[in-house]
Amino acid sequence: MEDLVFMLLRFLHFLFGITWIGLLYYFNFVQTPFFGETDPAVRSGAIQKLVPRALWWFRWGAMGTVIFGLLYLLMWWAMRLNYAMTPWTVAIFTGGLMGLIMWANVWFVIWPNQKIVIGNATAMAGGAPANPAAAPAGRRAALASRTNTLFSIPMLFFMGAASHYNLFNEATPGGITGWLVVTLIVVFLVEANALIGTQGVTKKPLDSIAGTIHSGLALWIVLVVIIKVTLG
Template sequence: MELIPLLPLDRWLHFLAGIAWIGLLYYFNLVQTPAMAEANKDQKGPGSAAISKYIAPRALLWFRWSALVTWLSGLMYLAIAPQYSIHGAFTLGIGFHNIALTAIGVGAWLGTIMLFNVWVLIWRNQKKLLNLVPATGEEKAKAGRVAFLASRTNTMLSIPLLLFMGSAPHGLLF
């Protein structure tokens, strides 16, 4: 079966899931984290319980699954688009003499690192912070630091990721 007709649908799925993933990443880093700190300092306010109980678990659900869908749809695109290949991308185009493979490959590796951070570092530690799994105060403190650093790392990696992924179809790096 010829899969090329699926390319536009897969590409849009990749874009939409990526928008959700990166949008939630920026939400966590620019909105929720500062709001939680402010809510915890406010002695007369409701505190951060509502965010922790109702908003964060739902946002993290969308965050981690949009990350996975983005990565899988990107992998599918590499597999079926005639100008790319999974092997060519993940070897950064070495031996292919194709700058587009180098660009898409750097983006694919950044996305893979970010996916690892979401599922292995951020989600595993957020479960402790949100009391979804038992953890001591010391474990929660460590979990908070690991999740924070992984999330900030992903925020910084998202900038070159978007640069490389956006430039790949044009064969341009800059």
């Protein structure tokens, strides 16, 4: 029964996660370039009718991923590892940290700002003047979405590494502290760029798909090096 519960939690975590990340990639790799090339009338119609549907599955996919992932993590860590800091724990905590930040971006940055954009498109279709807050809201939502895409690359690696790649052999208390402190600093600096960064150079890598992917790969390498240096 215990094995069945763990399997069901992992299955639901994967199912919701595929829904979430799949839509994240759709928004960034398909929809955004399409909106940049299409005419205003088509874009307005899509924002009013397509985007709300996609965002519903997007945000609830994120919610389910986090709920079932946290249940699995806490139960496995307690029942199978007795709260030990093993390579599995470090890998899951590293990926899970980025996953939680991504979830927060969805619910507290992307969705509130997208509601402004959707409301503006609906109002303008009815003849109302443009809402001056819509453009900055769209920019903020897009930047948070690109940051989530960036985070998804190392996040998925560490989730897989927990079961398939041994990042180190034995942790020391000093090594765990070093890993945790440096990882938190690096990850929150990346997130700060999404929340409070200026319109200048700090955001330019995320203005393109290639820049976002390269930044995600760079963060992946940095986080692996942090673990190797502090715990290796």
